[in-house]
Amino acid sequence: MIMMVLNKTKLKKIIIIVVCIILALTGGIIFLSRDKSKPTFNFFERVELPHTQGTKTDSGYVALTCNVDLGWETEYIESILETLKEENVKITFNVTGKWAEKNKEELLKIKREGHEIGNHGHKHLDYSKLSYEENLEQIKTSKKIIEDIIKKDTKFFQAPAGSFGEETVKAAKDLGYTSIKWDVDTIDWKYREQPEVIIDRIKNKDVKDGSIILMHPTNATTECLDDIIKIIRDKKLEPGKLSDVF
DSSP states (O other): OOOHHHHHHHHHHHHHHHHHHHHHHHHHHHHHHHHSSSSOOOOOOOOOBSSSSSSSOOOOEEEEEEESSSSSTTGGHHHHHHHOOOOOOOOOEEEOHHHHHHHHHHHHHHTTOOEEEEESSSSOGGGSOOHHHHHHHHHHHHHHHHHHHHHHHOOOOOOOGOOOHHHHHHHHHHHOOOBBBEEEOOOOTTTTTTTHHHHHHHHHHHOTTTEEEHHHHHHHHHHHHHHHHHHHHHOOOOOEEGGGTO
Protein backbone atom coordinates (compact mmCIF):
# COMPACT_ATOMS: atom_id res chain seq x y z
CA MET A 1 0.00 0.00 0.00
CA ILE A 2 2.83 2.37 0.89
CA MET A 3 4.58 1.55 -2.44
CA MET A 4 1.41 2.39 -4.36
CA VAL A 5 1.17 5.78 -2.65
CA LEU A 6 4.83 6.48 -3.41
CA ASN A 7 4.42 5.47 -7.02
CA LYS A 8 1.36 7.70 -7.40
CA THR A 9 3.24 10.59 -5.81
CA LYS A 10 6.21 10.12 -8.17
CA LEU A 11 3.87 9.80 -11.11
CA LYS A 12 2.18 13.08 -10.23
CA LYS A 13 5.58 14.80 -9.99
CA ILE A 14 6.65 13.42 -13.35
CA ILE A 15 3.41 14.57 -14.97
CA ILE A 16 3.81 18.06 -13.48
CA ILE A 17 7.42 18.29 -14.74
CA VAL A 18 6.42 17.15 -18.25
CA VAL A 19 3.57 19.68 -18.38
CA CYS A 20 5.92 22.47 -17.24
CA ILE A 21 8.44 21.56 -19.95
CA ILE A 22 5.73 21.56 -22.63
CA LEU A 23 4.42 24.94 -21.47
CA ALA A 24 7.94 26.40 -21.44
CA LEU A 25 8.66 25.16 -24.96
CA THR A 26 5.32 26.45 -26.25
CA GLY A 27 5.95 29.86 -24.70
CA GLY A 28 9.41 30.00 -26.25
CA ILE A 29 8.09 29.18 -29.72
CA ILE A 30 5.38 31.82 -29.45
CA PHE A 31 7.92 34.43 -28.32
CA LEU A 32 10.34 33.68 -31.14
CA SER A 33 7.64 33.62 -33.81
CA ARG A 34 6.05 36.98 -32.97
CA ASP A 35 7.02 40.19 -34.82
CA LYS A 36 8.92 38.54 -37.65
CA SER A 37 9.64 41.92 -39.22
CA LYS A 38 12.43 42.63 -36.73
CA PRO A 39 15.89 43.01 -38.35
CA THR A 40 17.36 39.76 -37.07
CA PHE A 41 18.69 36.74 -38.90
CA ASN A 42 19.03 34.46 -35.87
CA PHE A 43 15.94 32.43 -36.70
CA PHE A 44 15.74 32.64 -40.50
CA GLU A 45 14.22 29.44 -41.79
CA ARG A 46 12.69 30.40 -45.13
CA VAL A 47 15.23 32.74 -46.71
CA GLU A 48 18.96 32.99 -47.22
CA LEU A 49 21.23 35.53 -45.57
CA PRO A 50 22.65 38.37 -47.71
CA HIS A 51 26.03 37.39 -49.13
CA THR A 52 29.04 39.14 -47.60
CA GLN A 53 31.43 37.43 -50.04
CA GLY A 54 31.21 35.99 -53.52
CA THR A 55 30.23 32.39 -54.17
CA LYS A 56 32.75 31.53 -56.91
CA THR A 57 35.68 29.39 -55.84
CA ASP A 58 39.05 30.90 -56.78
CA SER A 59 37.45 33.66 -58.84
CA GLY A 60 40.66 35.68 -58.82
CA TYR A 61 38.63 38.83 -58.09
CA VAL A 62 37.67 41.21 -55.31
CA ALA A 63 34.36 42.98 -55.98
CA LEU A 64 34.39 46.76 -55.68
CA THR A 65 30.93 48.19 -55.02
CA CYS A 66 30.11 51.88 -55.01
CA ASN A 67 26.79 52.91 -53.48
CA VAL A 68 25.15 56.02 -54.90
CA ASP A 69 22.08 57.08 -53.00
CA LEU A 70 21.75 60.44 -51.26
CA GLY A 71 22.67 62.76 -54.13
CA TRP A 72 25.37 64.87 -52.53
CA GLU A 73 28.06 62.51 -53.81
CA THR A 74 27.18 62.79 -57.51
CA GLU A 75 29.92 65.36 -58.18
CA TYR A 76 32.62 62.76 -57.42
CA ILE A 77 31.40 60.07 -59.81
CA GLU A 78 33.20 61.55 -62.82
CA SER A 79 36.56 61.43 -61.04
CA ILE A 80 35.94 57.84 -59.93
CA LEU A 81 35.08 56.83 -63.49
CA GLU A 82 38.28 58.44 -64.77
CA THR A 83 40.42 56.50 -62.29
CA LEU A 84 38.67 53.24 -63.12
CA LYS A 85 39.23 53.87 -66.81
CA GLU A 86 42.93 54.58 -66.26
CA GLU A 87 43.27 51.39 -64.22
CA ASN A 88 41.16 49.36 -66.69
CA VAL A 89 38.81 48.26 -63.91
CA LYS A 90 35.05 47.63 -64.10
CA ILE A 91 33.06 47.67 -60.85
CA THR A 92 29.46 47.59 -59.58
CA PHE A 93 27.55 50.79 -58.84
CA ASN A 94 24.51 50.19 -56.61
CA VAL A 95 22.10 53.09 -57.10
CA THR A 96 18.74 54.07 -55.64
CA GLY A 97 15.78 54.53 -57.94
CA LYS A 98 15.36 58.05 -56.64
CA TRP A 99 18.95 58.95 -57.60
CA ALA A 100 18.67 57.21 -60.98
CA GLU A 101 15.51 59.14 -61.80
CA LYS A 102 17.25 62.48 -61.20
CA ASN A 103 20.60 61.53 -62.77
CA LYS A 104 19.79 59.59 -65.92
CA GLU A 105 22.78 60.84 -67.90
CA GLU A 106 25.24 59.96 -65.14
CA LEU A 107 23.72 56.49 -64.85
CA LEU A 108 23.93 55.95 -68.61
CA LYS A 109 27.57 57.04 -68.59
CA ILE A 110 28.33 54.52 -65.85
CA LYS A 111 26.78 51.85 -68.05
CA ARG A 112 28.60 53.03 -71.21
CA GLU A 113 31.90 52.81 -69.33
CA GLY A 114 31.20 49.08 -68.90
CA HIS A 115 30.32 49.06 -65.22
CA GLU A 116 27.62 46.95 -63.61
CA ILE A 117 24.48 48.52 -62.13
CA GLY A 118 22.89 47.13 -58.97
CA ASN A 119 19.64 47.97 -57.17
CA HIS A 120 19.97 49.94 -53.92
CA GLY A 121 16.24 50.33 -53.29
CA HIS A 122 14.12 53.34 -54.21
CA LYS A 123 14.41 55.59 -51.17
CA HIS A 124 17.21 55.57 -48.58
CA LEU A 125 15.17 54.07 -45.72
CA ASP A 126 15.72 51.50 -42.99
CA TYR A 127 14.46 48.49 -44.92
CA SER A 128 14.74 46.19 -41.90
CA LYS A 129 11.75 48.01 -40.40
CA LEU A 130 9.57 47.69 -43.49
CA SER A 131 6.93 45.02 -44.06
CA TYR A 132 7.24 42.53 -46.90
CA GLU A 133 4.84 44.60 -49.03
CA GLU A 134 6.76 47.82 -48.33
CA ASN A 135 10.09 46.18 -49.15
CA LEU A 136 8.64 44.76 -52.34
CA GLU A 137 7.33 48.17 -53.39
CA GLN A 138 10.65 49.95 -52.73
CA ILE A 139 12.78 47.36 -54.54
CA LYS A 140 10.32 46.91 -57.43
CA THR A 141 9.99 50.66 -57.98
CA SER A 142 13.76 51.07 -58.13
CA LYS A 143 14.09 48.05 -60.44
CA LYS A 144 11.67 49.54 -62.97
CA ILE A 145 13.26 53.00 -62.92
CA ILE A 146 16.82 51.72 -63.30
CA GLU A 147 16.06 49.10 -65.94
CA ASP A 148 13.92 51.48 -67.98
CA ILE A 149 16.94 53.80 -68.17
CA ILE A 150 19.76 51.32 -68.81
CA LYS A 151 17.65 48.81 -70.81
CA LYS A 152 19.25 45.93 -68.95
CA ASP A 153 18.27 43.63 -66.08
CA THR A 154 19.77 44.21 -62.65
CA LYS A 155 20.90 41.14 -60.71
CA PHE A 156 22.12 42.35 -57.33
CA PHE A 157 20.34 44.13 -54.49
CA GLN A 158 21.86 45.85 -51.50
CA ALA A 159 19.66 47.49 -48.89
CA PRO A 160 20.57 51.07 -47.89
CA ALA A 161 23.10 50.98 -45.02
CA GLY A 162 23.06 47.19 -45.38
CA SER A 163 19.96 47.14 -43.18
CA PHE A 164 18.28 43.86 -44.12
CA GLY A 165 15.30 42.32 -42.39
CA GLU A 166 13.82 38.91 -43.15
CA GLU A 167 11.11 40.52 -45.23
CA THR A 168 13.75 42.49 -47.19
CA VAL A 169 15.57 39.35 -48.28
CA LYS A 170 12.31 37.59 -49.14
CA ALA A 171 11.10 40.50 -51.26
CA ALA A 172 14.44 40.81 -53.08
CA LYS A 173 14.53 37.09 -53.77
CA ASP A 174 10.97 37.12 -55.10
CA LEU A 175 12.08 39.81 -57.57
CA GLY A 176 14.95 37.63 -58.74
CA TYR A 177 17.76 39.40 -56.88
CA THR A 178 20.85 38.12 -55.13
CA SER A 179 21.09 40.08 -51.87
CA ILE A 180 24.58 41.26 -50.97
CA LYS A 181 26.35 43.15 -48.20
CA TRP A 182 30.14 43.32 -47.84
CA ASP A 183 33.03 42.07 -45.74
CA VAL A 184 35.25 45.16 -46.14
CA ASP A 185 33.86 48.64 -45.45
CA THR A 186 35.91 51.72 -46.31
CA ILE A 187 33.59 53.90 -44.15
CA ASP A 188 34.44 56.64 -46.65
CA TRP A 189 31.15 58.38 -45.86
CA LYS A 190 32.64 59.12 -42.45
CA TYR A 191 36.21 59.88 -43.57
CA ARG A 192 35.23 61.97 -46.60
CA GLU A 193 38.38 64.10 -46.41
CA GLN A 194 40.77 61.51 -44.98
CA PRO A 195 41.98 59.16 -47.74
CA GLU A 196 44.92 58.01 -45.60
CA VAL A 197 42.47 56.58 -43.03
CA ILE A 198 40.68 54.61 -45.73
CA ILE A 199 43.96 53.25 -47.11
CA ASP A 200 45.03 52.08 -43.65
CA ARG A 201 41.64 50.42 -43.12
CA ILE A 202 41.92 48.43 -46.35
CA LYS A 203 45.50 47.42 -45.59
CA ASN A 204 44.46 46.10 -42.20
CA LYS A 205 41.42 44.19 -43.46
CA ASP A 206 41.45 40.56 -44.58
CA VAL A 207 40.89 41.27 -48.27
CA LYS A 208 40.76 37.94 -50.07
CA ASP A 209 39.40 36.18 -53.14
CA GLY A 210 35.67 36.90 -53.33
CA SER A 211 35.73 39.80 -50.87
CA ILE A 212 33.24 42.62 -51.38
CA ILE A 213 34.52 46.13 -50.68
CA LEU A 214 31.99 48.89 -49.99
CA MET A 215 32.67 52.44 -51.19
CA HIS A 216 30.76 55.68 -51.83
CA PRO A 217 31.54 58.61 -54.12
CA THR A 218 33.41 60.94 -51.75
CA ASN A 219 36.39 63.22 -52.13
CA ALA A 220 38.55 60.80 -50.13
CA THR A 221 37.52 57.90 -52.38
CA THR A 222 38.54 59.80 -55.51
CA GLU A 223 41.98 60.38 -53.96
CA CYS A 224 42.65 56.82 -52.78
CA LEU A 225 40.82 54.60 -55.26
CA ASP A 226 44.04 53.88 -57.13
CA ASP A 227 45.65 52.89 -53.81
CA ILE A 228 42.79 50.48 -53.08
CA ILE A 229 43.24 48.92 -56.52
CA LYS A 230 46.98 48.55 -55.88
CA ILE A 231 46.38 46.87 -52.51
CA ILE A 232 44.12 44.32 -54.23
CA ARG A 233 46.59 43.69 -57.04
CA ASP A 234 49.47 43.30 -54.59
CA LYS A 235 47.51 40.31 -53.28
CA LYS A 236 47.62 38.78 -56.78
CA LEU A 237 43.91 39.48 -57.24
CA GLU A 238 41.98 41.75 -59.60
CA PRO A 239 39.38 44.36 -58.64
CA GLY A 240 36.10 43.76 -60.45
CA LYS A 241 32.30 43.57 -60.39
CA LEU A 242 29.92 41.56 -58.23
CA SER A 243 29.25 39.30 -61.21
CA ASP A 244 32.97 38.44 -61.22
CA VAL A 245 32.69 36.81 -57.79
CA PHE A 246 29.16 35.30 -58.07
